[in-house]
Amino acid sequence: MTQALFFQYLFAGISYGVIYAIVAIGFNIIYNTTGIINFAQGEFVMLGGMISISLLHYFPLPVAIALAVVITMLVGALIEIIFIRWLDSPSVLRMIIITIGLSILIREVALHIWGESIRSLPYFIGNELTTVSIGPVRISPQVFWVVGVCGIMVLGLSLFFKMTSVGREMRACSANRTAAILCGINTRNMVTLSFMLSAGIGALAGCVMSPITYTQYDCGTSLAIKGFTVAILGGLGNSMGAVAAGILLGIIEAYSVAFVPLAFQDAISITILLIILFVRPHGIFGSSAAARLKEF
């Protein structure tokens, strides 16, 4: 492997990795406030990409993306209000099945609206041939968009959770729900908000990645599996861990192309997931003491 190729793979890995990290953070936000893993998380990414592509016929790119994010957030809120809000302490098994059902429904609706064709947004700057040279490596400017937007999202989220009162209320909800209720926090609204938030960041990630990875009605499932792998790898509920784990997984996947057939690329992340689940279910950055308190 030449040096140029090495860096080429590295950057490809990082740009995929941050996407996985965003999906994982989406999992984390909902998991933190509800204890639910939302199996429909990947579908938010797909919806963001698809809606923005459709809106592009009527609006300029930035407006289309902004509208797509807002619409996806509304979808997230609606899903929570219709399907989850009124359930009294539902069991894990029940929530798994409901969110799996939701992901199938969203996918099928997308199939009927947009069909099976593969779509994509145009490159934000230039086209697919535009590159920026860094030393021997040529990188599409879109990679910077992906990494930049995702980086800003992670920063923004951590500021939101630390600085704003709503963010602190959401964290209170995840730390101790009963105590949060006693403090006068409306925990049900916080859950709705967490669905909106994770739908929104998923949708935005879906928009910025669309020019590179393309969007199809069924691209959510594999993203959800990889996002979940990353969420576990980084320790469930730990956003900074998710970023590190996401970039790690992205890089591993990128280099794996050199060694195994492309068809097995998905299998690699799943194998990593299985190994992690068997060996360290609390993640490589999580603490085993805290893990014992969670329900695996």
Next chain:
Amino acid sequence: MRDSKLLKIALLIGLVIGIQALTTVTGTQYYLTQLTMSAYYALLVIGLAVVMGYAGQISLGHAGFFAIGGYLSAALTTHNLVALQANPVIHGLGNLGMLVSGQDIYGEPLLVVAPWAACIIAVCMAAIIALAIGIPVLKLKGHYLAMATLGFSIIIYRIGLATEYFGEADGISEVPGFTLLPAIGSFGPISVSGDFGLRVENYYVAWGLLIIGLWLLLNLIDSRVGRALRAIHGSEEAAEAVGINTAGFKLKVFVLSAVYAAFAGVFLTHYNGGIGPSEASVMKSVRYVALVAVGGMANVWGTLVMGVGLSFLSLRGVFGTYDDAVFGAILIVVMLFAPNGILSMNVKALFAGRRTTDEHR
């Protein structure tokens, strides 16, 4: 208890015969094809019902076991082994009478594994794989178990899709029939294959297999094992405290259900004459979970009724292009309003505005 079980099984047998007679009288024998396929899917689903309903362990990987059974028996009974005849393993199999030789359509010599041997190999393989992944996987709970089993089935799907031996995206076709009993006098051979002339026979083979499977499961549920499983579902810690080997029981039913799935895969593949990677897809696994959920989780009879009924409607194409969406919607609606299954739904309580209580903790 025992009497009512026998009565129900007798009724089911009567119904099976009755439906066959009805299709003959009305000239609608084409329904038998889908009823046969539905019976095989139901065989898988009742096995899964014991894992999910009684032991309380979710599995999104049963399409994987189905595919292991189907793919292995298809590959073994179609791939020509003539070139490998000198190989000691192949030679040994030949000496054991596990190979059949014949001629392909061009008159070239053909040497393949006999269907019965392939069936045993495929089912044993599924059991071994279930054992190997069950030991670590069943230590997990909730989301982790769901994702781990989902991951397993995706790996099987990928292997089917990317391996030349398993036909890649095309799958394996022209799988020969599976002769269960040779011809005895005028009574023709009983063979599992897609031959139209054998439609009635195949219908009875499928339902016979399903009823045997059902009988075994019902006995299992009423036995010590069944009581132990229900205890595990209620509370794993409490079950352990009264001396139940929870890990052992969970593993045993997981392997048992994998064997059911593999049998269903083997027989359905011979019946259809082929198998493709879609049989291992995530959507199939989700569909099986939906069928168990709608049947009422810890209710083998309900699962049987729903499994056969919905599979039949789906195979008849009643749902059209909304097939997957229907199963997704079923999952959501059942889990929201009737987590104990449609058949056990308390309609009065629902209309009285009382919230359904959650018993699947």
